Each structure stands twice: as C-alpha cells, then as structure tokens.
Amino acid sequence: MLAALRATHEHVDLDVLDALTRGADTLPAVIEELQTQRTAATGAAPVVAGQVVVSTCNRFEVYLDTDRFHEGLDLVIDAIARTSGLEREAVSLCFDAAMDAPVPLHLYEVTSGLRSLVLGEAEIAGQVRQAYETARRDGRTTSMLHDLFQHGFRCAKQVATQAPVGAAGRSGAAVAVDRAGIELGGFEGRTALIVGTGAYARLGLADLARRGVTDLRVFSPSGRAAGFAQRHGATIIEPDGLDAALADADLVLACSGRGTSLFPEQFLAAGRTVVLDLALHSDLHPLVRHLKGVTVLGLTDLRVGVDVTDDPALVTARGIVAENVEAFRVQQEVRRIDPAMAALRREVADSADDEIDRLRRDVAGETADVLERSIRKILAKVMHQPAERARHLAETGFADAYVEAFHTIFGIDISTVRDAAEASPGENGEGGEVSPAGWMRVDRTVPPRLDGEVAAALSSADLGRVALREGRCPVDADAGSSAPLDA
Structure with a gap:
C-alpha cells in the first residue's frame, strides 16, 4: 500500500x-x-x-x-x-x-x-x-x-x-528579492553580499543581476566561494574581509545553511541593511533581528505578498x-490485474509451446515454421479481447470481480493487492x-x-x-x- x-x-x-x-x-x-x-x-x-x-x-x-x-x-x-x-x-x-x-x-x-x-x-x-x-x-x-x-x-x-x-513559477528567492527591493526602495547603486553557494544563492544572485545590481559579492563559510564567484561574475570575499563586506552591503542574502556565521557585532557599522535569511538552518544569530537599522526577512515572512483570494487559476490548478x-488511481487499479493477465499469458504460452513441440515432431522445415507463426498469431488475437476487457474492468473499479472470475474459469488463484491488505494482521492480531x-x-x-x-x-x-x-x-x-x- x-x-x-x-x-x-x-x-x-x-x-x-x-x-x-x-x-x-x-x-x-x-x-x-x-x-x-x-x-x-x-x-x-x-x-x-x-x-x-x-x-x-x-x-x-x-x-x-x-x-x-x-x-x-x-x-x-x-x-x-x-x-x-x-x-x-x-x-x-x-x-x-x-x-x-x-x-x-x-x-x-x-x-x-x-x-x-x-x-x-x-x-x-x-x-x-x-x-x-x-x-x-x-x-x-x-x-x-x-x-x-x-x-x-x-x-x-x-x-x-x-x-x-x-x-x-518564479523562485522563492526571486520573491524574497522582490521584498528586499521594496524595503530598499530599489536596487540602483546597491551592493549585495551573498552568503552561501547553494541553490538559493545561485537563484538570488541571478535575480539580482537581472535587476541591474552590479556590485555582487560572495562569501562561503565552507570555502567554496572562488568557483561560485567565477562562474557567476561576482567578487570573492575572504573570511578576513567579511566584516568590511557586511558594513558595505545594502542587501545580505544569507542562505548557506551551515549554522550561525553572522553575529550582531558584525552589523554594528553596517547602517541601513536588509538581510534575507533564507536557510532553514539559519546563518544569523537571533539578536541580529533586534539591531537598529537592520531588517531581517525570513522564510515565514515570504508568506506575505501573494494574494490568491478567489483566484480562478487556483481553482483550475486544483482541478x-x-x-x-x-x-494515478486508475493506473494502480490496472496494475492490480497484471498478475492475473501474466498468469493467463503463461498458461496459454505453455499450452502453445507443448502443441508446437508435438507438431514439430510430425512436421519439419518451413511448414512447421509457418504453422507456429499461425498458432501464435491466433493466440495473440484471442488474448487481445480479454486483456482489453480486463483493463476496462480495472479502470471502472471491478478489478476484484475480474480476478475472481479469472480464478473460477481458469482455476488459477491470483491474490490482489487489496486481498493482501485485508489479510494482513491488524493492531490486535485480527485481519x-x-x-x-x-x-x-x-x-x-x-x-x-x-x-x-x-x-x-x-x-x-x-x-x-x-x-x-x-x-x-x-x-x-x-x-x-x-x-x-x-x-
């Protein structure tokens, strides 16, 4: 199940x-x-x-x-x-x-x-x-x-x-950057520091670049800033330059997810700064949120800004x-009869093989090949209708009835998924x-x-x-x- x-x-x-x-x-x-x-x-x-x-x-x-x-x-x-x-x-x-x-x-x-x-x-x-x-x-x-x-x-x-x-279809990072732009009053002439090199860092940096931010800097607590900065045209910030970079930045995109690496004392000289705290395992010390002049927008703050009240697209999406x-349900119902159909095909194929073997003992050469092809072609046509009927019954919710009839007619016992679930022991040892x-x-x-x-x-x-x-x-x-x- x-x-x-x-x-x-x-x-x-x-x-x-x-x-x-x-x-x-x-x-x-x-x-x-x-x-x-x-x-x-x-x-x-x-x-x-x-x-x-x-x-x-x-x-x-x-x-x-x-x-x-x-x-x-x-x-x-x-x-x-x-x-x-x-x-x-x-x-x-x-x-x-x-x-x-x-x-x-x-x-x-x-x-x-x-x-x-x-x-x-x-x-x-x-x-x-x-x-x-x-x-x-x-x-x-x-x-x-x-x-x-x-x-x-x-x-x-x-x-x-x-x-x-x-x-x-836009990224959460793009929505976060939208919020930052509102707080900053635009991005013209702004400096952005990205902390981290993961997916949010990549998406956020790309979005900032599209909005015209040219002074983009990258710091990585894990030491992977060099390759990331080179690929994305940003400036590398070494560990000893982090405090100065924080002081210069108008926007900090903190998304490394490696735990606390940004502390309150590092922001004391920063002035007006917007920090996007987008990692589940936050980079920020909790007290950073209480610093004067520093606005922190976290994951929960991104709930705001998307109004879908009575949005007809949402109704369509749910449809x-x-x-x-x-x-998916129909597909699984069809899959439930697969063992029965496989068993029927094996039974028919085994009978056909036995008959063809007997035939080849009496007839040889090209005649035997032609007869074998004819037998298998006839069986394929005979099997087509039961297979289609079985699929239709499964799609309409009658898979169990098909399997039961299958057992009655052919004498082959096939346990379905539902049968197995019903037979499994419950909490009190009952079926x-x-x-x-x-x-x-x-x-x-x-x-x-x-x-x-x-x-x-x-x-x-x-x-x-x-x-x-x-x-x-x-x-x-x-x-x-x-x-x-x-x-």
Whole structure:
C-alpha cells in the first residue's frame, strides 16, 4: 500500500523542522538498516518495499511502498529519531501520516507549488524530482512509487503552463528579492553580499543581476566561494574581509545553511541593511533581528505578498491535481490485474509451446515454421479481447470481480493487492489494518511505545520548548485544527 509521513511549515515551526531534518541525508540508509535488523531478529518479511525522502527548507516527507501501514510508520519514526537525535515520542508528535488517496493528492499539490510558503514557486518541483532520482539511483523505488512521482511531475508541468498561480513559477528567492527591493526602495547603486553557494544563492544572485545590481559579492563559510564567484561574475570575499563586506552591503542574502556565521557585532557599522535569511538552518544569530537599522526577512515572512483570494487559476490548478490523482488511481487499479493477465499469458504460452513441440515432431522445415507463426498469431488475437476487457474492468473499479472470475474459469488463484491488505494482521492480531481517514498525527496512528504522558516525553526532548508554539501540537492543515498536548 502507499503511505506517507509529513512534517511541513503548515504544521510545525521552522525551528522544529530544522531539528527534525538534521541528518536527513542518512535517513534512507538508516531505514534500511533498522529494517534489516528487525527482519533478522523476528524472521518476518521486510515491511517497506520502497521509499522516497523529500527534505527541503519547508518540508520533511517520506513516501513509502509498504505491506503494513502501522509497522512502516513505526520504522520511519524510529529512523528519524536516530538521525535527528530527538526523542521518539517528540518526533511522532511532529509528523502526520496517511495512506492511499490522500497521499497522491498531497504530493501533487506540493510538486505544483500549491503548498509552498510562496504559493506557486518553482523550486519545489525540481527538489521533489531530485529526491525521487536519488531514491531511484539507490534502488529504493518500486513501480508504484515510480507511477506516483511521474504523475506528480506531469501535474506540476500542467499547473505551471495552464494555471500559473501566486508566484507563477518564479523562485522563492526571486520573491524574497522582490521584498528586499521594496524595503530598499530599489536596487540602483546597491551592493549585495551573498552568503552561501547553494541553490538559493545561485537563484538570488541571478535575480539580482537581472535587476541591474552590479556590485555582487560572495562569501562561503565552507570555502567554496572562488568557483561560485567565477562562474557567476561576482567578487570573492575572504573570511578576513567579511566584516568590511557586511558594513558595505545594502542587501545580505544569507542562505548557506551551515549554522550561525553572522553575529550582531558584525552589523554594528553596517547602517541601513536588509538581510534575507533564507536557510532553514539559519546563518544569523537571533539578536541580529533586534539591531537598529537592520531588517531581517525570513522564510515565514515570504508568506506575505501573494494574494490568491478567489483566484480562478487556483481553482483550475486544483482541478488539474484532481485529474492526476484519478489517473494515478486508475493506473494502480490496472496494475492490480497484471498478475492475473501474466498468469493467463503463461498458461496459454505453455499450452502453445507443448502443441508446437508435438507438431514439430510430425512436421519439419518451413511448414512447421509457418504453422507456429499461425498458432501464435491466433493466440495473440484471442488474448487481445480479454486483456482489453480486463483493463476496462480495472479502470471502472471491478478489478476484484475480474480476478475472481479469472480464478473460477481458469482455476488459477491470483491474490490482489487489496486481498493482501485485508489479510494482513491488524493492531490486535485480527485481519485488516485500520486505515486512517485522511491525514492524522502519527502519535495517534501508532501508539507510543513507552507508558506515560506524551507531553512529558515532549518536554524531555531538546526541541521541547521551542518546538511547538503556545504549548500546542502541530496543526493538521487538512482538518483545520490543532490539538493540545494533553489531548
């Protein structure tokens, strides 16, 4: 079955997201390691067949092809607790989970930029594609995950061309530069310092150059400024020149994501400065925001400035998303009958081979070849109609009826995906797992392993006091409400 976990800017503070995503690059390997350990210890079959991890500035999501929903979630939460260093119970408070239909709906909205901080921004489609390609190269995808993401990429392209909304396919960096231009009163004669050499740095520098900023400087805490500056026609700032560069800059684009590298004392001589703080793992010391003459615009500030109230393009975009969700569903229904059709083809082919072998014992040479071609051509025509009928039944929701009839007529027993799901043990050892209705918080989907109050578990974690605003759990945007810790 298809399942997913998500922690996004819609549900948790960015500080929490930052804590959760530390070590996210190792998460796929850790999931596999934990699964191998459990399989060796229990002798049970692996629960997760495939996985794709999407980790960006605004979201941390894991998409699974899994045989058992609750065990799959349990495995991923354990893995995230290990990679992030946070308490398991705290991690489960921060993630929502869902299975089947809500999953493609969410992914296609994400990939189309409809769930971004900057509505309609362009980077997210590329980030999701990169996450999928990484999983594919590492051998962690399945046919279902392949179908899921390919439909998502087509959906994003359709939305961008047929229903541009919000930022209309522009980057979040470009929207941030827009905001900076308003604060500065224009870019003519301005000096810009870019801290970092990643995607946001590249996009921001290119956008500033298009707006006529010629004094562009680059500083890299990791020491990679030279190559980046040479490729983009900027001036390199060495570590010993950083303070002077900050004093000269009208605009600072801070997006290295390597942690605090810009401190309050470095801005004391800066005068009027706008700082775009665009890394999830911020480059800025928190006190920089309180300096006189320094305006800091962070990721959450980018929500402002995109008004899509009653935007007909948004209605069209959501219609496109719905169409792709349905196309994915139909494709999976068709795939469910593939084992039955493959079995029928094998049965027919084996019978044909036996008959052709018998024929060749009686007839030789070109005559036998002609007869073999005729037999196989007839069988292909005979098989065409059942195959087309099977596809139609699957597309219209009658795959189970086809497989049952197939078993009755041919005596070949084919278990479908739905059959397997219904036969899997539930929480109490009974048949069938309880499917969550839409997205729900993971701690309510998979009961915590340890006894005691969940709130106490959260407060013991190092993300505790900064994690959740006003003592509340992550908000479920789909439900439109949040739950207190003692719920």
